[in-house]
Amino acid sequence: MSETTQTPWWKGATVYQIYPRSFADGNGDGIGDLNGMLRHLDHLQQLGVDALWLSPIFRSPMADAGYDISDYCDIDPLFGSLADIDRLIAEAHARNIRVLLDFVPNHTSDEHPWFVESRSSRDNPKRDWYVWRDQPNNWRAALGAGSAWTWDEHTQQYYLHLFLAKQPDLNWRNPEVVEAMHDVLRFWLDR
Template sequence: MRDSSDHPWWKGATIYQIYPRSFADSNGDGIGDLNGVLHHLDHLQKLGVDAVWLSPIFRSPMLDAGYDISDYCDVDPLFGSLDDIDRLISAVHARGMRLLLDFVPNHTSDQHPWFVESRSSRDNPKRDWYVWRDQPNNWRAQLNAGGAWTWDEGTQQYYLHLFLPQQPDLNWRNPKVVEAMHGVLRFWLDRGVDGFRIDVIHCTGKDPSFADDPRCLAGEPLANFNDQPYSHEVLRGIRRVVDSYPGERVLVGEVNIRSTERVLQYYGAGDELHMSFNFAPLDAPWEPVMFRTCIRDVELLLAPAGAWPTWVLSNHDNSRQRSRYHGSLRSARAAAVMLLTLRGTPFIYQGEELGLEDAQIGAEDRVDPGNR
């Protein structure tokens, strides 16, 4: 494991994403869990994996695959317990690997105690922990949720949610929210996690004027293009917390705005993200000119700025690469070689080392709100 100031461990590391629910079931209940991950660490070590990134494992009603969190500082019983995650962290470290968790700063579940308090009355101390308004604007939400505002009958105001109505947005302009969320980071850093993948970090800053946006009039969700300067202030605060811990803890961000030039801004002056996902290959057909263009554009923009690139071909939000390449195992193998040999850090979604295709799930069994 590489560990020096001029070449931190995450530069060129291979990072393996695990969606715990569908990875490995250790107790026969049909749901993957933390002990299932623990039992497969030797396999990951043999693959040459340097770090494991776990999709959300926190307490959640699971309306959005665990991205609707009701307690950031506990493990959902579906996956195990705090003791289980402690054992997993220790076992990962014992094999010379690292462990990253998914951090979701933009929103909580509507069942989180903070929001339960916030909606209890207009004068509750946590009212301003979320975004409330008397009148909605035209902002639209992701996951086919329609408008980004939901009426609360009890307090006669609307609350903001850039995703499901059950995922109210936190107000990061409130210093108490900042303090509480930094406390979440410290809770997990103290337990030994090596960093975080940060969910939709670009969404945390909101236009303080709450002006209508013409792109939403055309039906585009705000999360697809929201890129407010305040998100950088949020991120710099997160980076300061992480940098206060030893051992080269790392931040990798989901800045899902499909513009490498704009994503580059989230590296800051070495004081924001260590890495940000480069999603251009996820949109590209298996065609050489398209991939040459993606690779060239990333290098032309990131290299002069000293920003370290990432490469990803599949994840929990997108179809598997082999399925996108019309089921061709030959193409999937070639793509894997490319992913692992480009300058940068590759992220591999669970099962891609086996050349898996998308599972066929009947409509009656689908539970994902975004039809992913």
């Protein structure tokens, strides 16, 4: 008895990464957006693109080019709306092009509601959604950003951020964080 195996779609696939801000401006404001991408799908199909990898398009204050996410389940207005991403996904799928979103689960923006709650008090239910310490260790943030710890005057503790201070790290040891991120993934997979 022999088994038939199917090669996964990504083996040998042509994946085209798009940095949304500079790819294509669909509304004339000088900044690339989802509608601009939509207008170029036929061209990308002709190039033989199998999948589009979109750099972050989630709602963000843009301290780190969208990698500081303030809402995982919304599109930043700079790039369009949920209706725009739905249209882009549908049109890409109609051309047999997959759409991959650059999902950043390590940290959020310091403006994300979870962190705003977490930093509101030491006994807030979301406090343990992030990494807080009375005494920090000697860890350094990536990209020359200095210490990986920032003092929070309001709650008199340090919070961990392996990138910018505006990108506090989530506490993945907390099962509520894991479940919340699974909910985010389900939200996008359902689209």
